[in-house]
Amino acid sequence: MNALSEDLKNRIKAYLPRYPRKQAVVLPALHLVHDEMRTVSNEAIVEIAEILELHPSEVHDTMTFYEFFKHDGDKLGKTRLWVCRGLACMLRGGYELLEHCEHKLGVKCGETTSDGRITLEFAECIGACDGAPACLKDDVHVMNVTTAKADELLKQF
Amino acid sequence: MAFEPVLLARVAKLNSGKLEGYRADGGYAVFEKVLKDKQPLEVTTQVKDSGLRGRGGAGFPTGLKWTFLPKDHPGPIYLCINADESEPCTYNNRILMEKDPHQVLEGIMLSSYAIRSQCAYYYIRYEYGDAYRSTQAAIDECYAAGLLGKNILGSGFNLDIYMHRGAGAYICGEETGLIESLEGKRAWPRIKPPFPAIEGAFRKPTIVNNVETMACVTQILRRGNDWFKSLGVPPDPKNPRDAGSYGPKLYTIAGHVNEPKCVELPMGITVRDLVEKHGGGVWKGRKAKSVNPGGLSMGFADCNLPLKGEDGKTEYDIPLDFNGPGKIGCLGLGTAAITVIDDQTSMVDVLHNVCQFFSHESCGQCTPCREGTGWMLKITDRLRRGQGRREDLDVLVDVADRIGIMPGTTICGLADGAGWPVKTAIRKFRREFEDAIQSGAKSVHSKSLQLVGAH
Numbered sequence: 001m002n003a004l005s006e007d008l009k010n011r012i013k014a015y016l017p018r019y020p021r022k023q024a025v026v027l028p029a030l031h032l033v034h035d036e037m038r039t040v041s042n043e044a045i046v047e048i049a050e051i052l053e054l055h056p057s058e059v060h061d062t063m064t065f066y067e068f069f070k071h072d073g074d075k076l077g078k079t080r081l082w083v084c085r086g087l088a089c090m091l092r093g094g095y096e097l098l099e100h101c102e103h104k105l106g107v108k109c110g111e112t113t114s115d116g117r118i119t120l121e122f123a124e125c126i127g128a129c130d131g132a133p134a135c136l137k138d139d140v141h142v143m144n145v146t147t148a149k150a151d152e153l154l155k156q157f
Numbered sequence: 158m159a160f161e162p163v164l165l166a167r168v169a170k171l172n173s174g175k176l177e178g179y180r181a182d183g184g185y186a187v188f189e190k191v192l193k194d195k196q197p198l199e200v201t202t203q204v205k206d207s208g209l210r211g212r213g214g215a216g217f218p219t220g221l222k223w224t225f226l227p228k229d230h231p232g233p234i235y236l237c238i239n240a241d242e243s244e245p246c247t248y249n250n251r252i253l254m255e256k257d258p259h260q261v262l263e264g265i266m267l268s269s270y271a272i273r274s275q276c277a278y279y280y281i282r283y284e285y286g287d288a289y290r291s292t293q294a295a296i297d298e299c300y301a302a303g304l305l306g307k308n309i310l311g312s313g314f315n316l317d318i319y320m321h322r323g324a325g326a327y328i329c330g331e332e333t334g335l336i337e338s339l340e341g342k343r344a345w346p347r348i349k350p351p352f353p354a355i356e357g358a359f360r361k362p363t364i365v366n367n368v369e370t371m372a373c374v375t376q377i378l379r380r381g382n383d384w385f386k387s388l389g390v391p392p393d394p395k396n397p398r399d400a401g402s403y404g405p406k407l408y409t410i411a412g413h414v415n416e417p418k419c420v421e422l423p424m425g426i427t428v429r430d431l432v433e434k435h436g437g438g439v440w441k442g443r444k445a446k447s448v449n450p451g452g453l454s455m456g457f458a459d460c461n462l463p464l465k466g467e468d469g470k471t472e473y474d475i476p477l478d479f480n481g482p483g484k485i486g487c488l489g490l491g492t493a494a495i496t497v498i499d500d501q502t503s504m505v506d507v508l509h510n511v512c513q514f515f516s517h518e519s520c521g522q523c524t525p526c527r528e529g530t531g532w533m534l535k536i537t538d539r540l541r542r543g544q545g546r547r548e549d550l551d552v553l554v555d556v557a558d559r560i561g562i563m564p565g566t567t568i569c570g571l572a573d574g575a576g577w578p579v580k581t582a583i584r585k586f587r588r589e590f591e592d593a594i595q596s597g598a599k600s601v602h603s604k605s606l607q608l609v610g611a612h
Contacts (some may be wrong), residue, residue, distance in 0.1 A: 026341030065343035129411035139286025
């Protein structure tokens with residue numbers, strides 16, 4: 001059983017010296033695994049727990065709190081697009097933008113297009129209110145997203 | 158004389174995030190000087206005497222917080238930087254971290270020296286990818302230049318700064334939630350006391366400070382307390398507990414304005430001046446109906462409601478210092494993020510949006526908050542669907558009154574922040590809510606979102 005490559009395991013272990021306790025590496029480890037594998041499988045949880053000397057349920061407990069990581073059986077698309085629905089964006093067309101993206105991609109929030117290209121999400125305020133309505137493409141802000149700009153954006157992925 | 162920005166002085170420069178440019182502008186000179194000439198206690202005393210109050214939302218005096226650490230502790234002592242900036246409509250920390258990360262880092266170095274910490278964790282929300290990368294690059298530059306690591310500049314002082322990325326949870330901005338999250342657990346806030354200064358990260362004494370607070374520390378050490386106290390508002394002589402609102406402040410302007418942006422001004426500008434002079438005025442030639450002065454948790458002002466005893470002034474004219482918003486029933490200055498709502502917008506839709514946020518972000522630890530924010534969302538959703546009931550407004554206020562630290566039913570302040578906008582919106586715009594119930598009018602966003610999203 002090897003869900004995580006040696007390379008990935010080593011990158012997780014590289015975080016250990018930063019903290020006085022191994023458990024503190026749970027979030028960095030989840031990010032590393034999630035970024036690379038687009039999901040955190042149950043096997044991956046077991047192997048993270050082994051490295052950090054935790055029970056797998058402790059890793060799972062932390063992971064599920066954040067509702068950020070895709071679980072076993074679910075997988076992120078190549079790009080994750082978050083559309084902000086915070087107040088500043090809502091006041092400047094954020095809801096309409098979200099609907100537009102859902103319609104254009106044929107998926108609901110939280111779902112991935114059937115070709116595995118894009119996962120669409122709603123986001124609570126992403127702190128890009130000077131460019132509302134705004135999106136987050138993986139972890140990069142895209143500001144002042146008109147529906148035309150959204151169409152362009154969706155084509156790029 | 159026009160105010161010259163200090164915290165934002167460098168943000169428009171080319172390559173403003175690079176060490177070379179920061180040094181050319183005098184960066185790290187004061188840190189080097191402090192390492193040579195000052196004792197940690199002198200730095201703490203200076204920050205305490207400057208009157209600096211934390212910029213994260215609560216406005217607690219920064220230097221005073223530092224003095225709560227146990228004396229002569231053998232260590233380790235930790236500094237946690239709260240860069241989880243998630244209060245809706247707030248983005249001032251993002252600008253600092255993206256454009257001038259060294260100014261923040263110098264503040265962290267000075268503060269770490271003051272509190273005798275050799276390790277700072279810089280907890281940054283996941284959504285700030287660019288800020289994360291520019292700050293990490295700046296940290297790498299500092300290690301290469303010998304400004305971080307062991308025996309910095311031969312002083313014997315050691316310091317490591319580690320970035321730690323969050324995963325999209327608002328509650329990680331609450332300082333003990335942040336600590337739990339840092340430790341690799343679910344970000345459930347802790348019962349206090351003990352406060353983090355006594356027992357924080359990894360059960361050691363810990364100070365949690367905001368990003369803008371760190372930038373202020375840099376400028377205070379560089380320019381002195383007289384400069385800092387020359388800006389802002391002195392303490393109210395009638396209120397012995399008021400610590401004043403000194404210094405420059407980053408205000409963010411969002412919502413229905415022509416030019417949403419982040420501006421730096423001395424504390425105490427009025428909402429009207431901020432919106433009209435710095436935000437380009439309300440968009441589309443409309444009028445402001447309501448503003449949210451300081452992040453959603455602070456509640457709402459009614460721009461047409463006259464201020465008692467002040468002729469011709471309305472709630473639009475309140476000053477944005479630590480006391481201003483409180484005078485009109487708002488919770489406080491919060492993050493100094495101003496969101497303008499124009500006169501064509503339904504407060505029912507606005508309040509529903511607010512309740513949607515808090516219901517999604519309640520961490521679930523305390524039942525009154527977890528359930529209460531959910532009830533408030535259900536009721537406001539009913540209102541915007543035109544199915545409101547006569548008793549709904551009273552139920553909303555009743556729920557809002559019962560959840561939070563103030564009524565004593567929750568561990569942290571999230572629920573107070575969830576209730577405040579509900580209470581202030583209904584008190585100030587009750588007529589509009591009643592009309593919506595009576596007419597059964599549906600929201601213009603009628604097609605919009607399911608009750609609670611799928612993620």
